[in-house]
Amino acid sequence: MQVIVKNTVEEMSRCGAEIVAEVIFSKKNPVLGLATGSTPVKMYQELIKMHKAGKLDFAKVRSFNLDEYAGLAETHDQSYRYFMNFNLFDHVNINKKNTNVPSGLAKDIPAACAEYEKKIVAWGGIDIQVLGIGTNGHIAFNEPLSGKNSRTRKVALTDGTIQDNARFFAKKSDVPTFAVSMGIGTILEARKIILLANGKNKADAIAKTVEGPITHMIPASFIQSHANCILVIDKDAASMLKGKYPSSL
Ligand code: PGA
Numbered sequence: 296m297q298v299i300v301k302n303t304v305e306e307m308s309r310c311g312a313e314i315v316a317e318v319i320f321s322k323k324n325p326v327l328g329l330a331t332g333s334t335p336v337k338m339y340q341e342l343i344k345m346h347k348a349g350k351l352d353f354a355k356v357r358s359f360n361l362d363e364y365a366g367l368a369e370t371h372d373q374s375y376r377y378f379m380n381f382n383l384f385d386h387v388n389i390n391k392k393n394t395n396v397p398s399g400l401a402k403d404i405p406a407a408c409a410e411y412e413k414k415i416v417a418w419g420g421i422d423i424q425v426l427g428i429g430t431n432g433h434i435a436f437n438e439p440l441s442g443k444n445s446r447t448r449k450v451a452l453t454d455g456t457i458q459d460n461a462r463f464f465a466k467k468s469d470v471p472t473f474a475v476s477m478g479i480g481t482i483l484e485a486r487k488i489i490l491l492a493n494g495k496n497k498a499d500a501i502a503k504t505v506e507g508p509i510t511h512m513i514p515a516s517f518i519q520s521h522a523n524c525i526l527v528i529d530k531d532a533a534s535m536l537k538g539k540y541p542s543s544l
Contacts, residue, residue: 296518297525298505298540300533304337304493307529310543311425311491312341314525316351318423318487326415327358328424328482329383330435331375334491335425339383346387353389359415360396361426361435361482365449365473367399373463374399397447397475404475408447412481424485428492431455432500432513436476441514445478479517488521493529501528502535 301307315338319325329335345351360375369376376396384394395414401407415421426434431453437445438453452460452472461467482488492501504515505526511517518524525544533540 296505296521297544298533298536298538299525299527299544300536300540300542301527301529302542304529307491307493307527308335308337308341310527311335311338311489312345314489314527315342315423315425316345319351319353319356322422324355324357324419326418326420326422327356328421328477328485329358329360329379330425330427331360331362331378331382332427334427334493336382338425338491343383343386351387353387356389357393357418358389358395359411359418359421359477360394361424362474362476363397363399364471365399365404365475366471369396397477399471399475401475404449408449408475411447411477415481415484421485423487423489424482426482426488426490426515426518428490428497428500428504428515429456430459430496430500432503432515434479434482434490434515434518436474437479437482437514439512439514441479441511443483443511443517444480446480447475447477450474450476479514483517483521486523488518488524490515490518490524490526491528492526492532495531495534497528497532498535501526501532502537506537 367374457470503513509516
């Protein structure tokens with residue numbers, strides 16, 4: 296695991312965008328694993344800037360998102376499909392047919408999850424998986440107690456996660472209580488992982504992820520075992536780390 300500590304969210308986002316862009320440049324048919332949440336928004340803006348400057352072509356890019364709220368239609372402004380269109384896909388030359396977000400409305404959720412897993416494999420696997428992290432150490436919606444070998448499935452959100460996400464909804468009771476999420480096992484199969492985090496509210500989860508034991512109580516700690524994993528975090532998120540970490544690769 297490599298840890299890079301940047302001074303600001305802007306620097307974190309530029310660094311993250313460069314790492315993702317490098318994968319797009321180097322692969323014929325790049326497959327991105329994408330994340331939602333407030334953390335990657337500025338990184339997506341950097342990728343859009345590169346595209347608009349003529350430096351980054353999304354024509355051959357394909358993508359799989361980590362998760363989706365159960366019960367929200369794609370048209371709901373808090374659905375993760377809506378988020379991806381709004382924050383990235385509508386601003387670059389990606390073919391939306393090549394973008395995948397788990398369905399929150401599937402009638403047979405286990406069958407839809409198995410299909411999602413099969414499609415990732417059929418499309419050659421994920422070249423780079425972007426992750427944020429929850430204040431409780433979750434990655435995607437893999438809450439504490441998620442197993443290392445978990446796969447895409449329906450999951451219950453913890454009260455803390457519902458509280459954290461209530462800021463995006465009119466009221467807490469509007470936040471869905473279930474989601475469909477890639478599993479830890481699915482995430483660990485990506486050829487490269489980049490986890491972004493900023494803000495003091497992430498410092499405890501980051502310290503446990505980087506310097507704590509691997510445990511299902513902190514699902515992000517499982518990425519310690521990944522062979523090609525980079526954390527790009529700002530100094531606030533790094534504030535509880537005991538070690539000293541570089542500011543560039
Ligand atoms: P955030 O969420 O980027 O909105 O902080 C991260 C997460 O819960 O994974």
